[in-house]
Amino acid sequence: MRKIIILIMSLFVLTSTFAKEYPFEEVLFIEDPGAFYIFEEGLFKAIYISLDYEVTEKKYTYTLKKENAxxxxxxxxxxxNNKLYIFSADAKHLLMYDYNQKKTIICTRRGTHTTEPWIWSGFHYKATSHLTEVLNGKEVIYKAENLSTWDLTKSWVEGVEGFGIGESVSFLNVGDGxxxxYIINGFFSPEKPSLFYDNARVKRLLIHCFDRDKNLVNVEERELNDTGEMxxxxxxxxxxxxxxIIKEVYPGRKYEDTAITGIFCDALDLYE
Structure with a gap:
């Protein structure tokens, strides 16, 4: 095992000549269990370690671009060829959606807390309404529980007439609080990213905060940016x-349905 770790680190030797455009470049990230990622010197490198300690390495050239939101x-x-949708782009944490593998990747910078994901989904979600529609003969339900699946292609969408002003989604029983x-605004479709702007996004939220005894102890209003990034x-x-609670939205170009892709809590703030 020690030889494998040395091999991995040798493959991720960093240089100082690369001009970083984003803070997550030249940072080694770890996804539990057994996956390592880095954007370095114009290459994206991924190493996967199986339960039998077999090492698989993949290398790609990469370019970063903004497309839709x-x-x-x-x-x-x-x-x-592949593409990664990068939702969280800082030097400590990386949240991505892998288009080819159809999976969400949650990873943390090497040297920080890595035994658990840095974000958690709630123990329970509920909403005042949700949208149901039929696509290609199949019923699709955009329920609040979609937010707990770690599948970013499954959003919550309110289900009333208009933009859903006054509708709400709740994030309950967040462990130790x-x-x-973290919120990912709007509707995410990797096959059709233009659906972000076609549907409505949340602009202003009224947030009710509760203690463990379910007492309302704080009310705040926050504004979200019109972006698909976390x-x-x-x-x-x-x-x-x-x-x-939805107070105001960014109107959709085609539809009045208001969507949220993800709501997560910080799993590491107990260590701060």
Missing amino acids: YLIADLKSDEE SRRI QVLEFSKRYDSFQF
Whole structure:
């Protein structure tokens, strides 16, 4: 095992000549269990370690671009092309959606807390309404529980006439409480990213904060940016549950349905 770790580190030797455009470049990230990622010197490198300690390495050239509301890494190699939707782009944490693998990647910078994901989904979600529609003969339900699946292609969409002003989604029983909430606004479709702007997005939220005894102890109003990248809501203390009420939206180009891709709490603020 020690030889494998040395091999991995040798493959991720950093240089100082690369001009970083984003803070997550030249940072080694770890996804539990057994996956390592880095954007370095114009290459995206991924190493996967199996339970039998077999090591698989993949290398791609990459370019970063903004497309619709998203930051995308276009990956190219002799074997395949791929793209990563990058939702969280800082030097400590990385949240991505892998287009080819159809999976969400949650990873943390090497040297920080890595035994658990840095974000958690809530123990329970509920909403005042949700949208149901039929696509290609199949019923699709955009329920609040979609937010707990780690599948970013499954959004919550309110289900009333108009833009859903006054509708809400609640994030309940957040373990030991959280003072930091992460939100991914709008509707995410990797096959059709233009659906972000076609549907409505939340502009202003009224947030009800509850303690462990379900008492309403704080009310705040926050404004979200019109972007598909993850946004952070900071609070002065930890709360057990949150209710997010839609007060104002960014109107969709085609539809009046208002969507949220993800709501997560910070899994690491207990260590701060």
